[in-house]
Amino acid sequence: MKRYLLAATLVCAPVQAAADPSIPDIIDDHILPRFEALATTTDTLSHVAQETCLPASEDLRRAYGIAFDAWISASHLRFGPTEVDDRAFALAFWPDSRGATPQALAKLIADQDPIAFDPDSYADVSIAARGFYALEFLIYDDALLQQGDAQYHCTLVQTVAADIAATAAAIHRDWVEEHADVLLTPGAEALYRNDEEVLRELLKALTAGLQFTQDSRLGRPLGTFERPRPTRAEARRSGRSARHVTLSLEALHDLAGHLAAGDAALTATLDQQFADALARLAELDVPVFAGVSDPQTRFRIEVLSQAVGTIRTTVLTGLGQALGVSAGFNALDGD
Amino acid sequence: MATSRRQFIAGLLATGLAPKPTWADAGSPSFLSAGALRDGTFVLCGIDAALNPTFRLRLPARGHAAAAHPSRPEAVAFARRPGAFAVVIDCVSGEQAAMLTAPAGRHFYGHGAFSSDGQLLYTTENDYEAGRGRIGVWDATAGYVRIDEWDGGGIGPHDIKRLPGSESLVVANGGIETHPESGRTKLNIATMTPNLAYLRDGAIIETVELPRDMHKNSIRHLAICSDQRVAFGMQWQGDGRAPSLVGHHRLGEQVTLMPPDSDAGRDMQGYVGSIAVSADGRTIAATSPRGNVVQTYDVEAAEQIGSLTIEDVCGVVQVPGGFAVTSGTGELRYLGDTLPTGPGRRNDLAWDNHLIQI
Numbered sequence: 001m002k003r004y005l006l007a008a009t010l011v012c013a014p015v016q017a018a019a020d021p022s023i024p025d026i027i028d029d030h031i032l033p034r035f036e037a038l039a040t041t042t043d044t045l046s047h048v049a050q051e052t053c054l055p056a057s058e059d060l061r062r063a064y065g066i067a068f069d070a071w072i073s074a075s076h077l078r079f080g081p082t083e084v085d086d087r088a089f090a091l092a093f094w095p096d097s098r099g100a101t102p103q104a105l106a107k108l109i110a111d112q113d114p115i116a117f118d119p120d121s122y123a124d125v126s127i128a129a130r131g132f133y134a135l136e137f138l139i140y141d142d143a144l145l146q147q148g149d150a151q152y153h154c155t156l157v158q159t160v161a162a163d164i165a166a167t168a169a170a171i172h173r174d175w176v177e178e179h180a181d182v183l184l185t186p187g188a189e190a191l192y193r194n195d196e197e198v199l200r201e202l203l204k205a206l207t208a209g210l211q212f213t214q215d216s217r218l219g220r221p222l223g224t225f226e227r228p229r230p231t232r233a234e235a236r237r238s239g240r241s242a243r244h245v246t247l248s249l250e251a252l253h254d255l256a257g258h259l260a261a262g263d264a265a266l267t268a269t270l271d272q273q274f275a276d277a278l279a280r281l282a283e284l285d286v287p288v289f290a291g292v293s294d295p296q297t298r299f300r301i302e303v304l305s306q307a308v309g310t311i312r313t314t315v316l317t318g319l320g321q322a323l324g325v326s327a328g329f330n331a332l333d334g335d
Numbered sequence: 336m337a338t339s340r341r342q343f344i345a346g347l348l349a350t351g352l353a354p355k356p357t358w359a360d361a362g363s364p365s366f367l368s369a370g371a372l373r374d375g376t377f378v379l380c381g382i383d384a385a386l387n388p389t390f391r392l393r394l395p396a397r398g399h400a401a402a403a404h405p406s407r408p409e410a411v412a413f414a415r416r417p418g419a420f421a422v423v424i425d426c427v428s429g430e431q432a433a434m435l436t437a438p439a440g441r442h443f444y445g446h447g448a449f450s451s452d453g454q455l456l457y458t459t460e461n462d463y464e465a466g467r468g469r470i471g472v473w474d475a476t477a478g479y480v481r482i483d484e485w486d487g488g489g490i491g492p493h494d495i496k497r498l499p500g501s502e503s504l505v506v507a508n509g510g511i512e513t514h515p516e517s518g519r520t521k522l523n524i525a526t527m528t529p530n531l532a533y534l535r536d537g538a539i540i541e542t543v544e545l546p547r548d549m550h551k552n553s554i555r556h557l558a559i560c561s562d563q564r565v566a567f568g569m570q571w572q573g574d575g576r577a578p579s580l581v582g583h584h585r586l587g588e589q590v591t592l593m594p595p596d597s598d599a600g601r602d603m604q605g606y607v608g609s610i611a612v613s614a615d616g617r618t619i620a621a622t623s624p625r626g627n628v629v630q631t632y633d634v635e636a637a638e639q640i641g642s643l644t645i646e647d648v649c650g651v652v653q654v655p656g657g658f659a660v661t662s663g664t665g666e667l668r669y670l671g672d673t674l675p676t677g678p679g680r681r682n683d684l685a686w687d688n689h690l691i692q693i
Binding site for chain 2: 078079080083084086089093095097098127191193211212214215216219220222223224229327328329330331333334335
């Protein structure tokens with residue numbers, strides 16, 4: 001892979017852009033529907049939580065799953081409205097390498113902190129006690145379910161759900177009212193000076209999304225051969241780890257397809273590579289990657305991870321060049 | 336000629352009759368840089384004052400920065416993060432003189448610095464289970480054995496430099512936690528808090544943080560003036576335009592940040608790859624390989640003054656009257672304090688992130 005990357009980056013002759021993506025289409029077909037779905041499903045989640053805050057409630061868990069799906073399908077779009085006031089982190093504080101989420105929640109519960117009674121002030125608590133991963137602890141973690149008083153626990157579920165809905169609504173509102181126009185109207189004094197800068201932002205969202213799925217969603221539970229880390233799998237308490245890989249790959253495939261529009265050969269390559277990764281994942285049938293400790297299953301998860309890496313290489317080199325925004329040897333380094 | 340002289344010296348060394356070799360015996364390179372060859376292999380190169388390569392030594396994997404021993408013709412080439420090796424190269428014989436391996440549970444960040452007498456080498460390291468930065472201390476007089484380890488004063492230490500005329504060290508703690516099992520994924524952007532930490536004899540003597548609204552501005556690279564002022568380059572991890580990517584600080588004083596004018600700021604794409612400060616301490620040069628630009632800043636006026644487009648430019652170092660830069664397209668050239676100076680040379684390799692002065 002390194003060899004391929006290098007060969008591509010050493011070519012310094014200007015490359016004619018071959019793909020012809022439509023920024024309005026990407027906004028209307030890829031971005032806005034995702035944030036609308038996030039706003040709608042989190043609003044439903046918050047309403048369901050007001051009705052039934054019992055952690056074992058089927059209705060609550062179903063609404064949680066649907067809203068979390070909507071977030072994962074939008075979670076690669078990390079620019080603009082998601083970054084205002086750290087909204088994306090307020091929805092999704094993961095990876096949580098230091099266990100800050102269970103610690104922050106346990107402290108709130110132990111102190112019976114009154115902030116849990118006020119959804120508007122809840123945004124002031126530790127960011128680790130907010131969002132989907134905090135709510136997962138509250139409705140799925142056996143240890144946390146044993147702690148504190150049931151009424152307080154119930155209130156916390158309702159407040160975290162309401163806070164998630166408020167954050168999602170704010171992101172959606174900003175996209176509709178402002179940020180779609182920001183992407184559509186680049187200019188000398190604007191956030192983006194030209195379409196090329198907008199496309200670079202979208203390409204960055206795609207590559208960062210692929211890297212996050214490979215390095216975090218797959219890499220964290222894989223750990224090392226000597227020391228696999230099944231308990232580091234994303235959202236394993238709710239059994240969603242592999243589902244998140246599927247949802248993210250489907251969303252990233254959609255964005256990649258939009259960006260590669262007009263380049264038939266590249267589109268075909270990307271289609272084939274995404275299909276390959278998704279097929280390998282479907283064959284695996286390990287919902288929370290518990291199999292990372294079993295050599296045979298582990299090998300198949302590693303192959304899946306490499307398949308995601310292959311897509312990323314195609315995107316960095318092929319798609320970057322097709323869009324006329326490929327990055328150089330040092331530009332790609334990140335140090 | 337140089338080769339035969341080197342072979343001659345190497346022969347004398349083998350007999351134990353020769354005086355200690357110096358950098359002159361290695362062809363008197365002025366600079367060091369790691370690079371990537373077209374065949375996908377990696378090297379450390381010596382470069383002379385006329386910008387000609389003097390030696391080219393093979394590295395086991397991609398390098399990042401290097402540290403030149405203050406007197407012996409010896410260079411330590413560090414692996415790119417999260418590598419666990421650093422190779423000590425005898426630049427006369429071209430042989431590997433020693434190999435540093437990061438202890439279990441640590442990896443290198445790609446930078447290191449020598450004590451003034453060259454007896455000790457300091458390396459920035461990640462204690463990744465604890466999520467803390469460490470400074471490894473190695474005995475350069477005894478085959479580079481590890482003799483100590485210090486707390487680095489923060490998370491994600493990257494560049495490290497010694498203040499001139501002293502044994503104090505300054506560390507750029509980028510603030511970003513990573514774990515090698517999740518590659519280069521940034522684990523703590525929401526809570527990251529970069530700083531500059533000053534150390535003396537293993538104790539932290541001062542830690543300087545940025546204003547709170549800049550907590551996502553990762554301090555990565557350092558350059559030091561003769562008056563001990565520390566210039567630093569940052570990488571913006573927040574959204575939108577970076578508020579500033581270049582600053583400077585002196586022990587006991589306040590931090591000064593250089594806001595670029597808005598267009599120039601955007602040209603950097605939120606990313607400074609390397610930084611240098613002029614010999615007189617009045618001008619800072621910062622490179623952005625993402626923006627394909629090198630910019631200069633006036634230290635006293637705290638403003639950006641010059642700008643030059645060079646594709647994938649990254650390495651930069653101070654030279655008399657200006658700066659020398661390298662690029663990922665193989666370019667090597669001299670620039671004046673406030674930029675242009677003639678065309679440089681282009682080599683058939685990609686110069687890696689940092690150009691190191693000997």
